[in-house]
Amino acid sequence: MRFLRARTPEEALRLAEKHPDAKPLAGGTDLMVAWNAGRLDGKTMLDLSPLKAWARISPAKDGADVGALVTHARLMRHPEVLKFWPLLAEACGTVGGPQIQARGTLGGNIANASPAGDPFPPLAVYEARVRLVHAGGRRELAFLDVFAGVKKTHLAPGELIESVHLPHPPKPSRQLFRKIGTRAAQAISKTMMAGLLWLERDGAVREVRFALGSMAPTVKRLHAAEEFLRGRRLDRPTVDKAVELLAADVSPIDDVRSTRAYRLRAAQNVFRGFLEGRLGRS
Ligand SMILES: Cc1cc2nc3c(=O)[nH]c(=O)nc-3n(C[C@H](O)[C@H](O)[C@H](O)COP(=O)(O)OP(=O)(O)OC[C@H]3O[C@@H](n4cnc5c(N)ncnc54)[C@H](O)[C@@H]3O)c2cc1C
Structure with missing residues (x-):
């Protein structure tokens, strides 16, 4: 294995341009598994871990910028994240266990692109933006x-992930993160979800955002249900129809962790509980 270490962001971009096949290395929690299985033999690694500039959470005009090297452990405890993006903090607290949280980074989690990335549903409902850099811009x-x-x-x-921009959301009327797995720690999800709901004074839905993980090859927002719910009161027939529409945006499968039927039923039950005000917090 060839091992390159970048000491500054500029050096990282130069090395990434010169060695476009090099595998970026952040916390190494995914890569160590691949290395152990022999899948990195003969590969070139580009170690980003010394890049302090990418390990910061910085205030931005309309939100915050989270550097790609910020760990789950920092995100789950950071006061600003807890205040404005609590679903992300909660999701980071469900990643693996304390050891994985201490080393695993947000950038590594996103670049790994597992359908089961726990922070993904919160990032989808917060409408985060991912900043990518390469030598040319x-x-x-x-x-x-x-x-x-x-x-x-x-x-x-x-191309490398530099940071994730989190815009400040308006204060929601209700919010929820839920991970459904086999155990409380070290469990890859059967499904997980995040929801934000804004209600008008008369109880009509101003906006709802709901995202599901482990229910399709990539994280999914429930566009059909979200669109249907806009402007409607959450009475029984409306909730029934929204729950039915959930299936339009996902394609769960049977695999070693769960079945298609269980995933769909569990996601629909949580979505129903969220819309009826039984699940999530106000
Ligand atoms: C025991 C165990 C339990 C786990 N449990 C969970 C879980 O519950 N939930 C969950 O979501 N994940 C889980 N993971 C997966 C993993 O811990 C996370 O995805 C973690 O956030 C990866 O970050 P890292 O910094 O360790 O990435 P690394 O292993 O360093 O890299 C992961 C991938 O991202 C690429 N990469 C890293 N940084 C960058 C960058 N800045 N730009 C471009 N590419 C980059 C690497 O080349 C590699 O392909 C688990 C892993 C293990 C080993």
Whole structure:
């Protein structure tokens, strides 16, 4: 294995341009598994871990910028994140266990593009934007547009995740994060979800955002149900129809962790509980 270590962001971009096949290395929690299985033999690694500039959470005009190297452990305790993006803090607290949270980074989690990335539903409902850099410049993608499929992203060779921009959401009337797995720790989800709901004074839905993980090759927002609910009161027939529409935006499968039927039923039950005000917090 060839091992390159970048000491500054500029050096990282130069090395990534010169070695476009090099695998960026952040916390190494995903890569160590691949290394142990022999899948990195003969590969070139580009160690980003010394880049202090990418390990910061910085205030921005309309929100905050979270550097790609910020760990789950920092996100789950950071006062600003807890205040404005509590669903993200909660999700980071469900990633693996304390050891994984201490090393695993947000950038590594996104680049790994697992359908089961726990922070993904919160990032989808907060409408985060992902900042990408390469030697020739930078670009920004809406969070959902980063993913091309299971473990596949739209990052170009030599392109790196620099940070994630979190816009301040308006204060929601109700919010929810839920991970459904086999155990409380070290469990990859059967399904997980995040929801934000804003109600008008008369109880009509101003806006609802709901996202599901482990229910399709990539994280999904429930566009059909969200659109249907806008402007409606959450009475029984409306909730029934929204729950029915959930299936339009997902394609769960049977696999070692769960079945298609269980995933769908569990997601529909939580969505119903959220809309009826039984699940989530106000
Ligand atoms: C025991 C165990 C339990 C786990 N449990 C969970 C869980 O419950 N939930 C969950 O979501 N994940 C889980 N994971 C997966 C993993 O811990 C997370 O995805 C973690 O956030 C990865 O971050 P990292 O910094 O360790 O990434 P690394 O392993 O360093 O890298 C992961 C991938 O991202 C690429 N990469 C890293 N940084 C960048 C960057 N800045 N730009 C471009 N590409 C980059 C790497 O090349 C690699 O392909 C678990 C892993 C293990 C080993």
